[in-house]
Amino acid sequence: MTALPRIRDVGEFGLIAALNSVLPHSARVNGRVTLGIGDDAAIWAPTSGTTSVITTDTLIEGRHFRLDWTDWRSLGHKMLAVNLSDIASMGAMPVLATITLGLTGDEHVADLEELYRGAVALAEPHDVAIAGGDVVRTTGPIVLSVTVVGEGEPLLRRDGAQPGDRLVVSGTLGASAAGLRLLETPDIGQGATTADLLVGAHLRPNPRIALGKVLARYGATAAMDLSDGLLGDLPKLLAASGVGARLDSRLVPVIPAVRALFPIHWLELALRGGEDYELLATVRPDALEETQREAAHVGATLTEIGEIVASPVGQSMLMITDAEGVTKAVPEGAFDHFG
Ligand SMILES: [Mg+2]
DSSP states (O other): OOOOOBHHHHHHHHHHHHHHHHSOHHHHOOSSEEEOBTBSSOEEOOOTTOEEEEEEEEEEBTTTBOTTTSOHHHHHHHHHHHHHHHHHHTTOEEEEEEEEEEEOSOSBHHHHHHHHHHHHHHHGGGTOEEEEEEEEEOSSSOEEEEEEEEEESSOOOSTTOOTTOEEEEESOSSHHHHHHHHHHOGGGGTTOTTHHHHHHHHHSOOOOHHHHHHHHHTTEEEEEEOSSOHHHHHHHHHHHHTEEEEEEGGGSOOOHHHHHHOTTTHHHHHHHOOOOOOEEEEEOGGGHHHHHHHHHHTTOOEEEEEEEEEOOSSSOSEEEEOTTSOEEEOOSOSOOTTO
16 A cells, blocks of 8 residues: 655645645636736736725634544635635625645645645635645644635624614524534534534534625624624624623524533533634614515524613623523623633
8 A cells, every 4th residue: 555645745846736736727716816826926806896805814733623523624614714704794705815834744645635625615606716825834733824805895894883783693603612512522412413513513614705795785783703602702893893782692593403412501602602603793773674684585594682782881891681581791701812
């Protein structure tokens, strides 16, 4: 049996040639990207009348992913998905992505090809060109960094929420965190037919690009995507907007599989679990119904979970009603990268 070639066997140029062979022409250029991989820089022409947005996000082995938990194709999906989610939260459409790989040289070339296949499979239906990248040597852990450029008009921001606005969230919360728990403690999901669904939510999140566009067009006053959990992210939107919120935890949408496998902690997973990559938005009351209807047209649900209130003086910016109907102040700092 011949050993599978590792990156150190083929070198940087061999790896780049292998990765390029995974990218069909249609994945390298699109209507706006006219020059992609192969030159010193990519060239793209923004659509006239739009504003450009750019975002970047890095995944580090051991911190953001584990190779014994994810396959490389799912990892390629996720490294792009988390960036597309940030583009979606701005109400923009993604245009191009660049990918930087920090590798030890021990990795198999075939695994990196799988990583790219996962990225391309998500990029193509959204017409995102893989327009360039870089490969660097590291002593480890593996680092995957993706930058995405998008465009749109109007765009959404975090700082536009007004008292009286309704607080809405897309899809359901907690499935990704539940999937992570199942990876950490496989005993919990043993025999459960829904285990794959939850693990899939964690490994292959679905960026809400079409919904972001709907929110931008129909009356959302502020939006962000949920990467650090509802109670971790909502305070960021409130702080940016200078407002407070009342959140009713009884209204937070959670799929039955999460409740069934985590009968005690399901609400905790939904409120504090991260990496849902759903959109959190504030919508004027008179625009709520139409926005929900338009969201349904792109296959998304928007659930009202609370309301924006004037910034309170001398108390927490966030009040939450628990399962028993008791309303309490939420202490700040549910998630912190350096905490
Ligand atoms: Mg974000």
